[in-house]
Amino acid sequence: MAERTSGFVVNRQPGFATVAMICFFLLYLPIVTLVIYAFNANTSMAVWGGFSLRWFHQAWNNEQVIDASIRSLRIASVAAVIATICATMAALATTRTRPYRGLTAKYAFINQPLMVPEIVTAVALLIFFSRIKVATGYSGLGYLILAHTAFCIPFAYLPIRARLENMDLTLETAAADLYATPWKTFRRVTLPLLWPGILAGFMLAFVISLDDVVITEFVKSGGQDTLPTYMLGQLRRIVTPEMNAISTVFLLISVVIVTLFFLISRRRT
């Protein structure tokens, strides 16, 4: 309140705080409503019928939901691991150097998945993979993992690169002066310093993969629903609070990961 006593607050604009508060309220109203109704005992979404965990119970016993969840987690973990490794290597290759030929092209290429609308990539992959499916007869999870890995790379790359750019080469040079081999320098000096960035990149990639709807919807073969595509299919029918229960659990996982991500990236400064 120290600002108030001076009488005239320089950075105040009338009404801005009110709009901001309305904004935060509207941002959270639908999410909070969704979570509350997950505990509704009633089948109808409109009427509150008392507190109950029946929808969580039902979702837990719904084989399709469990199946889709496990598939989502499998794809997200594999894709995020591969994407993070590739992104770390790419970040090492594109930072802390004088500009060299092709550097800008590399940036553009790595960020390419971010610049094209998702629906276009989805269509492109549908066409490409349907050819390969016919040619090879393979229709496993590999396509989804490959697609997810590709669009996760730029997301994993961003925090890793940001971290690297804040690290100068002094420590690495010192290690080399003390006769450490390049590999040893990397293991003992670069990697520990870079670790928070890598972790942040991994989490970002994991969440992005877990959340993906559009590309998965177009690439998946029959019986390969992930949790988001399963939910998209369900939304066409009459939904019960089971949908809210699934969403609530999903939300909780995302919030935990994002909180961790925030804590890790804040330690940087």
Next chain:
Amino acid sequence: MASASEIAIERDRADIRKRWLLSAPALFLIFIASTGPLFIVLVYSFLAPGNYGDVKWEFSTDAWVGVVLQRDIFDGTISLADAHLQIFLRSVKLSLATTVLTLAFGFPTAYFIATRPQKTQAFWLFLITIPFWTNLLIRTYAIQEVIRNEGIVNNVLLWLGLIDSPIQILYTDLAIAIGMVYVYLPLMVLPLYASMEKIDFRLVEAGYDLYATRFQVLRRIILPLVKPGVVAGSILVFIPSLGAYVTPRVLGGGRNLMFGNLIELQFGQGRNWPLGAALSLTLMVLVMIALLFYVRNFARAERRNG
């Protein structure tokens, strides 16, 4: 004998080779599963549609013509493809509306966060980021529940006596607009905040010393300073809005199509893959134009700032 400079050049070359090798896996994966397939889309857009989806391998420009024109089945006369144009127009209109509305809500919000004490800024930012990282589908579903005929919005309006019977919001263009504003708001707030955080408030103070009003300070000092953030936020909202697929599908109820849904239609019921490919590339070109506009504006702003 190799001179010192030759050794240095050789070492530089080895370093660059190593850097290419290191980035190879990332570049390869992106090429295989993102960039490369886009070229296949280009090829497909010049082929003829197959009978049961897929394509016939014969050259045809019908798909590209079909993006804007249609041939009457009976008398063969050519006219504008009204259905397509209507969808393009709706996409652009809704995306613009989304951009303007997110800006109207996002600007004060970002300003509010940027003018909080340093310690609490992270907390407010966190509040903005949480919805952004929760699943898009869940957020869309949440909005659907709120604006349903039996949802909170209608119930509150009924209770207040403002309406006598629930108004139909769901499955209209308005629902899509509300949904997109809700979903993309963080994309507007974050870049705005980034540019507002850097404002030197001594300039604002100087403005007041020279008898400027609050509004004049906002218009003549703050707005020019945060223009790069406004442009960045608008682009970040406009581009995904234009290509939106999930939000219009869930909230538009299958009748109010946007660009993304029109594309999907060609690969589903429409069974016209070449047309779908041509439409995809049209969308991509529109997005590229928006991006170029951004880059040009951004470069100009950078130059002005020194």
